[in-house]
Amino acid sequence: MDNNGVRWLSLSRVTPAPAPADNNVKVKLSFLDAPWVATRPVQQVFQYDRAGGEQEFAAAVKRLRESLAAALALYLPLAGKLAYVEETRDVVVDCSDPGVAFFEAEAVADGGVEAESLLPELDARVLPAPVMTVQATRLIVGGGMALGVSALHAVVDGRAFVLFLDAWFSISRGGSPMAVPMPDYDRAAVARAHPCSDELTRHVLSKVVPNLPPACCMAAGPTP
Numbered sequence: 001m002d003n004n005g006v007r008w009l010s011l012s013r014v015t016p017a018p019a020p021a022d023n024n025v026k027v028k029l030s031f032l033d034a035p036w037v038a039t040r041p042v043q044q045v046f047q048y049d050r051a052g053g054e055q056e057f058a059a060a061v062k063r064l065r066e067s068l069a070a071a072l073a074l075y076l077p078l079a080g081k082l083a084y085v086e087e088t089r090d091v092v093v094d095c096s097d098p099g100v101a102f103f104e105a106e107a108v109a110d111g112g113v114e115a116e117s118l119l120p121e122l123d124a125r126v127l128p129a130p131v132m133t134v135q136a137t138r139l140i141v142g143g144g145m146a147l148g149v150s151a152l153h154a155v156v157d158g159r160a161f162v163l164f165l166d167a168w169f170s171i172s173r174g175g176s177p178m179a180v181p182m183p184d185y186d187r188a189a190v191a192r193a194h195p196c197s198d199e200l201t202r203h204v205l206s207k208v209v210p211n212l213p214p215a216c217c218m219a220a221g222p223t224p
Helices: 054-074 158-172 188-193 197-208
Strands: 006-014 026-028 042-048 081-085 090-094 100-107 132-139 145-151
Touching (some): 006 054, 042 158, 054 132, 054 145, 054 158, 090 197, 188 197
Parallel strands (some): 100 132
Antiparallel strands (some): 026 090, 042 145, 081 090, 132 145
16 A cells, blocks of 8 residues: 555564563553643654665564564553543553554655655544554665654653663664663652642543543554
8 A cells, every 4th residue: 555655564563572570550641741642742753874675674674673672661651552541530551461563664756755654653533542653664765764653742752752762772773671771650759749630630631632532632644
C-alpha cells in the first residue's frame, strides 16, 4: 500500500527485554499530565545517510529493534497503553501487556517524501491507545534511512522523550543498559505534594476530554 510515496513493508511488535518482573504495573496520570491527554503526540524524525541498501536496512532495523527492547525495559510506560478506568474515572498507563508497534516501510517517491509520511500512526481518539510507535523507512531515492518516533504527550514530555531516545541510541551503539540513567515514573511524590491530587486530576480530565470514554485526542501520522 502506498501512502504519500511510502510503501508499507511489515508491522511487528517490540516487547521489553528482559521482560518486566511485575506484569501488572499501572501508572495513574497526575494533574500535571492530564492537560496533555488531548494534544498531539511528541514526534521526531531522524535521517541517516547509510542503511539505504536492502541488507543494510535489514541489519539496521534488527539492531534498532534489539536496542529498543532493552531501552523499553528501563522506560516501561512507553511500552504500555493509555487506558481509561471507568470505575474510578482515572486515566492510567497500563503496562500489563507491554509492547511497541514497529513499522517498516520504504519511500518510493521520486520527488521526495513529506516528513509526516515518515512518522508512525499514533491515534489516541479511542482508549486504550498505545503510548508509543516507531517507523523505520528505507529511502530508495537518494539512499539512507529515516527513523520516526511518536509518543503520547500525556505520558512523556520533551525532556523525557530526549532522555529515552538518548538511552535507546546509546544501547544501539553498543552501550550497556546499566550505564543508562534509570528513570523514575512513580507519581507518588505528586500525590503527596497535593492532598487532593486524584480529584484535581479527574477535574482536569473532565475539562480537556469531557467525553471519556472515548478520549478525543488529535491524531498524527500516516495510516498503514
